[in-house]
Amino acid sequence: MTMVYRELPIPSHFDPDRVGEVWKVPYRQRAEEAEQWARRHNIRPAAHDRFKVCLVAVDVQNTFCIPGFELFVGGRSGSGAVDDNRRLCEFIYRNLGVITQMCLTMDTHQVMQIFHSAFWVNDGDEHPAPFTLISQEDVESGLWRFNPLLARSLGVGEEYAQRHLIHYTGALRKGGKYDLTIWPYHAMLGSIGHALVPAVEEAIFYHSIARASQPDFQVKGNNPLTEHYSILGPEVLEGPDGEPIAHKNVSLAEKLLQFDAVVIAGQAKSHCVAWTIDDVLQDITIRDERLAERVYLLEDCTSPVVVPGAMDYTEEADAAFRRFAGAGMHVVRSADPLASWPGMSHQEEKPDEPAK
Numbered sequence: 001m002t003m004v005y006r007e008l009p010i011p012s013h014f015d016p017d018r019v020g021e022v023w024k025v026p027y028r029q030r031a032e033e034a035e036q037w038a039r040r041h042n043i044r045p046a047a048h049d050r051f052k053v054c055l056v057a058v059d060v061q062n063t064f065c066i067p068g069f070e071l072f073v074g075g076r077s078g079s080g081a082v083d084d085n086r087r088l089c090e091f092i093y094r095n096l097g098v099i100t101q102m103c104l105t106m107d108t109h110q111v112m113q114i115f116h117s118a119f120w121v122n123d124g125d126e127h128p129a130p131f132t133l134i135s136q137e138d139v140e141s142g143l144w145r146f147n148p149l150l151a152r153s154l155g156v157g158e159e160y161a162q163r164h165l166i167h168y169t170g171a172l173r174k175g176g177k178y179d180l181t182i183w184p185y186h187a188m189l190g191s192i193g194h195a196l197v198p199a200v201e202e203a204i205f206y207h208s209i210a211r212a213s214q215p216d217f218q219v220k221g222n223n224p225l226t227e228h229y230s231i232l233g234p235e236v237l238e239g240p241d242g243e244p245i246a247h248k249n250v251s252l253a254e255k256l257l258q259f260d261a262v263v264i265a266g267q268a269k270s271h272c273v274a275w276t277i278d279d280v281l282q283d284i285t286i287r288d289e290r291l292a293e294r295v296y297l298l299e300d301c302t303s304p305v306v307v308p309g310a311m312d313y314t315e316e317a318d319a320a321f322r323r324f325a326g327a328g329m330h331v332v333r334s335a336d337p338l339a340s341w342p343g344m345s346h347q348e349e350k351p352d353e354p355a356k
Contacts, residue, residue: 006097008041008096009093009094014089018198019082019199020079021199027205030206031205035209035210037096037206038210043210045211046100053095053263054103054259055092055099055101055265056103056266057088057102057103057200057265058266058276058302059187059267060197061107061187061193062195062196062197063193064081064107064186065084065085065197065267066082067079067082070185070187070193071184071186071187073306074303074306075304080304084265084300084301084302084303087334088301088334089200090334091265091301091334092206096207099207100211100213101213101215102204102207102208102215103215103256104196104215106187106218106220108221109185115181119146120182121146122143122144130184131307131311133178133182134169136166136173139166140166146158146162146164154224167240168180168225171238172235175236177235181227216255218252220249226245228246229272229276230276230279231252231276231279232248232253232279232280233247234246253283256280257283261344262280268302268304269302269317269321270313271305274321277297277329281324289328292328292329293343297321297324297330297332298333299331300334304316304318330343
């Protein structure tokens with residue numbers, strides 16, 4: 001199948017200096033401009049695409065991407081997510097006529113969840129501090145235990161909850177995953193931190209109007225009994241008695257692999273992005289390993305979790321991307337023309353005359 005490729009200019013409304021700020025998107029104005037832009041550059045509706053490209057933007061939300069918010073992903077540079085999103089916006093605008101659909105994941109939490117401080121107490125009824133790592137031994141020894149005050153609100157028994165925590169931390173270890181991390185309260189449902197970064201939201205909205213393509217929003221992370229880094233499924237699926245507590249997002253996995261190319265970006269490279277890619281790879285391995293060649297990882301549009309003095313997942317993130325590349329996925333950069341990406345069948349399209 002052939003991809004017709006034509007890089008577009010970046011619309012004048014985009015201000016790279018405001019990517020790290022929170023502001024209101026002027027929807028009506030952008031909608032009118034997007035329709036005019038589509039006519040001017042002869043951008044066809046996405047339904048006409050023969051070569052279908054999906055851009056997956058993982059958790060591009062204020063809570064992770066705006067300096068000063070709850071869990072800003074600065075990477076080692078200290079400005080990681082802001083720089084990533086500036087490049088991501090430019091990528092979207094330049095490739096507006098090629099991207100068929102956007103898939104946006106929304107990390108979505110409430111107060112009482114397994115990775116928040118309120119869920120846990122010690123013998124002094126103190127809660128663990130943010131970025132505390134809790135292992136199976138910590139739970140078995142009683143260093144940290146379930147907060148019994150939450151039992152009624154969550155609809156679980158105190159004894160069951162404690163058994164679940166022992167089982168859960170053990171399941172993480174058996175699965176080769178990180179120890180349970182106590183994160184700052186973040187991506188709180190209904191909060192400003194939960195919302196998409198305005199500059200990226202604007203680019204997504206502009207694409208939606210210009211290409212008549214409805215974005216696919218995927219909510220994840222609202223189960224109180226498990227972490228949920230990957231878009232395709234939570235960390236632990238079963239409780240201490242073998243009962244299901246969560247499910248894989250099978251329909252989304254099916255949908256993504258129907259595209260001719262899946263491009264992945266977002267935050268954080270070491271956690272939600274890496275775990276999403278890993279789940280995609282597992283699904284590909286079951287179906288057909290050659291499908292890995294359809295996946296493109298925007299390495300300059302994602303950053304790892306780095307908390308100075310507490311944790312640095314840069315090496316783990318880089319190792320994961322090397323593993324994904326070894327499995328056949330393509331690690332690419334956003335500024336490189338899609339026509340130059342490995343594995344992309346393409347033909348250059350002559351620019352159309354601007355509409356009068």
